[in-house]
Amino acid sequence: xxxxxxxxxxxxxxxxxxxxxxxxxxxxxxxxxxxxxxxxxxxxxxxxxxxxxxxxxxxxxxxxxxxxxxxxxxxxxxxxxxxxxxxxxxxxxxxxxxxxxxxxxxxxxxxxxxxxxxxxxxxxxxxxxxxxxxxxxxxxxxxxxxxxxxxxxxxxxxxxxxxxxxxxxxxxxxxxxxxxxxxxxxxxxxxxxxxxxxxxxxxxxxxxxxxxxxxxxxxxxxxxxxxxxxxxxxxxxxxxxxxxxxxxxxxxxxxxxxxxxxxxxxxxxxxxxxxxxxxxxxxxxxxxxxxxxxxxxxxxxxxxxxxxxxxxxxxxxxxxxxxxxxxxxxxxxxxxxxxxxxxxxxxxxxxxxxxxxxxxxxxxxxxxxxxxxxxxxxxxxxxxxxxxxxxxxxxxxxxxxxxxxxxxxxxxxxxxxxxxxxxxxxxxxxxxxxxxxxxxxx
Amino acid sequence: xxxxxxxxxxxxxxxxxxxxxxxxxxxxxxxxxxxxxxxxxxxxxxxxxxxxxxxxxxxxxxxxxxxxxxxxxxxxxxxxxxxxxxxxxxxxxxxxxxxxxxxxxxxxxxxxxxxxxxxxxxxxxxxxxxxxxxxxxxxxxxxxxxxxxxxxxxxxxxxxxxxxxxxxxxxxxxxxxxxxxxxxxxxxxxxxxxxxxxxxxxxxxxxxxxxxxxxxxxxxxxxxxxxxxxxxxxxxxxxxxxxxxxxxxxxxxxxxxxxxxxxxxxxxxxxxxxxxxxxxxxxxxxxxxxxxxxxxxxxxxxxxxxxxxxxxxxxxxxxxxxxxxxxxxxxxxxxxxxxxxxxxxxxxxxxxxxxxxxxxxxxxxxxxxxxxxxxxxxxxxxxxxxxxxxxxxxxxxxxxxxxxxxxxxxxxxxxxxxxxxxxxxxxxxxxxxxxxxxxxxxxxxxxxxxxxxxxxxxxxxxxxxxxxxxxxxxxxxxxxxxxxxxxxxxxxxxxxxxxxxxxxxxxxxxxxxxxxxxxxxxxxxxxxxxxxxxxxxxxxxx
Numbered sequence: 001x002x003x004x005x006x007x008x009x010x011x012x013x014x015x016x017x018x019x020x021x022x023x024x025x026x027x028x029x030x031x032x033x034x035x036x037x038x039x040x041x042x043x044x045x046x047x048x049x050x051x052x053x054x055x056x057x058x059x060x061x062x063x064x065x066x067x068x069x070x071x072x073x074x075x076x077x078x079x080x081x082x083x084x085x086x087x088x089x090x091x092x093x094x095x096x097x098x099x100x101x102x103x104x105x106x107x108x109x110x111x112x113x114x115x116x117x118x119x120x121x122x123x124x125x126x127x128x129x130x131x132x133x134x135x136x137x138x139x140x141x142x143x144x145x146x147x148x149x150x151x152x153x154x155x156x157x158x159x160x161x162x163x164x165x166x167x168x169x170x171x172x173x174x175x176x177x178x179x180x181x182x183x184x185x186x187x188x189x190x191x192x193x194x195x196x197x198x199x200x201x202x203x204x205x206x207x208x209x210x211x212x213x214x215x216x217x218x219x220x221x222x223x224x225x226x227x228x229x230x231x232x233x234x235x236x237x238x239x240x241x242x243x244x245x246x247x248x249x250x251x252x253x254x255x256x257x258x259x260x261x262x263x264x265x266x267x268x269x270x271x272x273x274x275x276x277x278x279x280x281x282x283x284x285x286x287x288x289x290x291x292x293x294x295x296x297x298x299x300x301x302x303x304x305x306x307x308x309x310x311x312x313x314x315x316x317x318x319x320x321x322x323x324x325x326x327x328x329x330x331x332x333x334x335x336x337x338x339x340x341x342x343x344x345x346x347x348x349x350x351x352x353x354x355x356x357x358x359x360x361x362x363x364x365x366x367x368x369x370x371x372x373x374x375x376x377x378x379x380x381x382x383x384x385x386x387x388x389x390x391x392x393x394x395x396x397x398x399x400x401x402x403x404x405x406x407x408x409x410x411x412x413x414x415x416x417x418x419x420x421x422x423x424x425x426x427x428x429x430x431x432x433x434x435x436x437x438x439x440x441x442x
Numbered sequence: 443x444x445x446x447x448x449x450x451x452x453x454x455x456x457x458x459x460x461x462x463x464x465x466x467x468x469x470x471x472x473x474x475x476x477x478x479x480x481x482x483x484x485x486x487x488x489x490x491x492x493x494x495x496x497x498x499x500x501x502x503x504x505x506x507x508x509x510x511x512x513x514x515x516x517x518x519x520x521x522x523x524x525x526x527x528x529x530x531x532x533x534x535x536x537x538x539x540x541x542x543x544x545x546x547x548x549x550x551x552x553x554x555x556x557x558x559x560x561x562x563x564x565x566x567x568x569x570x571x572x573x574x575x576x577x578x579x580x581x582x583x584x585x586x587x588x589x590x591x592x593x594x595x596x597x598x599x600x601x602x603x604x605x606x607x608x609x610x611x612x613x614x615x616x617x618x619x620x621x622x623x624x625x626x627x628x629x630x631x632x633x634x635x636x637x638x639x640x641x642x643x644x645x646x647x648x649x650x651x652x653x654x655x656x657x658x659x660x661x662x663x664x665x666x667x668x669x670x671x672x673x674x675x676x677x678x679x680x681x682x683x684x685x686x687x688x689x690x691x692x693x694x695x696x697x698x699x700x701x702x703x704x705x706x707x708x709x710x711x712x713x714x715x716x717x718x719x720x721x722x723x724x725x726x727x728x729x730x731x732x733x734x735x736x737x738x739x740x741x742x743x744x745x746x747x748x749x750x751x752x753x754x755x756x757x758x759x760x761x762x763x764x765x766x767x768x769x770x771x772x773x774x775x776x777x778x779x780x781x782x783x784x785x786x787x788x789x790x791x792x793x794x795x796x797x798x799x800x801x802x803x804x805x806x807x808x809x810x811x812x813x814x815x816x817x818x819x820x821x822x823x824x825x826x827x828x829x830x831x832x833x834x835x836x837x838x839x840x841x842x843x844x845x846x847x848x849x850x851x852x853x854x855x856x857x858x859x860x861x862x863x864x865x866x867x868x869x870x871x872x873x874x875x876x877x878x879x880x881x882x883x884x885x886x887x888x889x890x891x892x893x894x895x896x897x898x899x900x901x902x903x904x905x906x907x908x909x910x911x912x913x914x915x916x917x918x919x920x921x922x923x924x925x926x927x928x929x930x931x932x933x934x935x936x937x938x939x940x941x942x943x944x945x946x947x948x949x950x951x952x953x954x955x956x957x958x959x960x961x962x963x964x965x966x967x968x969x970x971x972x973x974x975x976x977x978x979x980x981x982x983x984x
Binding site: 149152153154156157158159160161162204205208209210211212213214215216219347348351354355358359362375376377378379385387391392393394395402403405406407408409410411421422436437 | 446447450451452453454455456479481482484485486487488489490491492493495496497498499500501502503504505506507508509510511575576578579582600603604607608
């Protein structure tokens with residue numbers, strides 16, 4: 001198995017807190033250990049604490065096990081052992097692992113194989129029952145879409161002007177029907193359309209556009225068999241079918257790279273904390289959107305902070321224009337200094353990229369944007385643009401962008417954000433090698 | 443032909459549309475779907491049009507640029523300190539809600555945040571450092587005046603440059619540039635909202651006080667009373683005798699609020715006709731004689747004498763003022779506008795003898811209120827330690843309906859005028875107070891006396907707190923038998939850095955068995971958390 005090189009900083013990045021990292025450094029000395037050994041797969045050793053602890057770690061994915069009673073994971077012993085392996089490398093004795101290490105390794109292999117099997121055979125155990133469930137869901141979705149179409153047509157028949165006096169319940173009722181029909185993603189779209197009413201002068205135009213895209217989606221679903229498989233996946237996803245992590249891992253594209261965490265935003269949605277992170281492949285220039293959800297005070301999986309590099313593989317959701325992805329196990333978050341926004345392009349080139357993406361997947365509504373050497377300009381209250389030296393400019397999202405102006409000082413910078421087709425929401429700026437966050441968590 | 447949008451807004455039923463004509467390439471969408479209703483066709487066309495528009499997005503042309511910020515000489519403070527300041531800035535509110543703070547001593551309280559922040563900014567400034575650029579918008583949006591004073595030295599060139607683009611940040615902008623240029627400000631005065639006009643007037647006063655007063659005069663007769671009052675108050679910036687004629691005229695304004703603000707400014711304008719009139723009234727109003735070596739005060743409350751030629755204008759009071767339009771009110775107003783030193787000359791007595799004699803009169807409240815106001819207006823703390831006991835004694839007595847508020851209003855102002863060693867000496871004498879009234883005085887003293895405390899006082903306070911806490915370990919406090927941990931919320935922001943280590947030593951606290959012991963634990967916990975934050979900032983600065 002290929003593995004990223006083992007670095008001290010990658011090991012320290014695993015530490016649950018600063019004190020643990022500090023203590024681990026003090027324990028990472030050869031004389032403190034007995035039976036130290038290493039081979040191509042693992043590193044192991046015994047540490048004498050209040051009793052003798054057996055510590056082992058995988059050098060492929062930094063998995064570990066220690067017999068100490070610590071609740072902190074990884075414990076200081078596991079961290080210290082990995083630090084030793086990172087610092088000493090080939091100087092540690094190469095040996096055959098003792099039984100407690102081989103047992104552990106073989107158990108891990110078995111568990112990994114079982115996981116793989118479960119993922120591959122997730123539809124396996126009862127194919128008929130699954131098919132019946134799928135058929136039943138399809139029928140429910142069909143009913144839901146019929147109702148949605150009638151509802152949308154009725155809006156056009158009555159006129160968009162009539163929406164101005166509709167209460168929230170009007171939208172919620174249709175959304176609820178779609179949830180009942182097992183089309184939750186469409187339900188969310190309906191709610192979002194409802195939120196557009198009276199929020200801007202051109203809301204009827206925006207509502208019409210969104211209702212139109214919703215209708216296109218329904219039409220696409222009606223003839224889904226005629227679409228290419230990746231676009232089929234997009235349509236199904238946009239209706240509300242979800243994929244398990246295992247399914248994404250087995251069906252999605254896997255891209256190995258050094259990923260720069262470009263921007264990150266945490267917010268609350270439907271009582272869940274949501275973390276939205278854009279990453280960019282340093283070599284592949286691929287953009288990846290990692291979405292994580294946490295409920296009841298749970299913590300998010302580690303993915304790094306803006307400006308940090310993540311070494312590992314991202315598995316993309318199947319799509320005609322893959323954007324959403326998850327970070328595969330074994331990725332290592334670097335604590336090194338930020339690097340440049342390598343994928344930064346000109347305004348014109350970026351708009352070309354948007355066109356291309358839409359030609360593949362017409363329901364995309366947010367596009368990662370990384371622009372090179374642009375200057376923020378305030379044209380008036382709440383009216384900002386980002387302009388490049390050729391005077392080509394893009395409007396910035398509604399609101400003030402003082403932090404962007406503060407870090408730019410009127411000088412050009414590299415900028416990362418999200419384009420929604422009409423304006424750019426700036427998320428991060430790179431100046432003199434330093435990445436600045438432009439958004440606050442909510 | 444009406445557009446798709448026009449028909450959609452009106453509704454196909456209203457518009458009587460039965461067939462939809464759409465231009466290519468949209469029309470190609472319908473060829474294989476001839477059975478679609480007109481509404482379906484409209485929706486598909488609208489969806490396709492939306493995608494086409496999105497895909498064909500065009501950039502706009504912009505030749506405008508912001509001016510380049512001048513380079514900064516000061517280095518930025520460390521990222522660790524910046525992160526602390528960021529967190530505290532986010533918590534800062536708009537006022538000293540001390541009462542809430544006592545009820546809920548919590549590290550995230552806005553008042554505490556404001557104190558911690560002001561101190562930390564002072565440390566950054568002392569080290570000739572500045573805030574990092576990314577933090578500037580949040581800092582510039584701060585509203586409390588005491589915070590703005592602390593922010594100014596650490597904004598750097600970038601902060602001043604940034605402030606010049608936002609009218610609400612003119613307090614930090616370099617005078618006379620960008621949004622604070624005198625012509626821009628004049629335009630804002632003529633066309634802005636009330637808040638913008640007041641901000642422009644204040645900024646204008648700091649550039650050219652006379653010109654800015656001219657703006658005010660130019661719209662005086664058309665501005666509403668509330669704005670006139672705020673405008674007069676804004677003249678405090680750059681106030682000189684050149685403003686006197688205008689303020690004297692404002693004393694004749696039909697609005698009471700305007701007259702009150704004018705009198706308030708004229709009172710502080712040394713050498714003004716108003717000030718001279720009041721001093722003359724003071725001379726006529728109170729005289730003294732000595733009987734058996736003791737000073738006796740005499741009052742000449744003849745309205746004709748007191749009023750002289752402009753009484754109605756000078757004795758202007760708000761409807762909710764304490765003593766109303768009465769002899770007591772006249773005494774208070776006259777004394778408030780008279781420097782304290784005049785009384786030592788006029789009565790040929792020491793401040794001790796004068797205040798002692800005042801206690802023996804029927805006008806004690808008015809006299810002490812007037813002197814307290816005078817001390818505040820002229821920044822004269824020489825009588826503060828003599829005036830304070832009077833207000834404390836009033837507070838200890840039965841509730842007074844006629845002077846509601848003086849205890850609250852005067853005591854902090856007087857304490858702030860005390861030299862720090864005098865205030866600490868006074869606080870030390872009350873530190874182990876048992877009487878409720880004394881405990882209240884101690885809290886008032888601690889709240890208002892100069893911070894940070896001296897190391898000696900800080901260590902004494904921490905020692906006392908620890909002794910209290912130890913005494914409760916085997917004998918948990920109960921409501922009624924003892925009180926909340928004494929003033930930990932104040933100590934949390936007032937202890938000097940040299941006392942941080944002493945405050946952060948492990949505490950022996952009573953078990954959380956009673957409400958009082960829980961309160962103790964919460965109070966000490968807040969103290970420890972806030973001192974920890976302050977220590978982190980302190981240690982993060984080289």
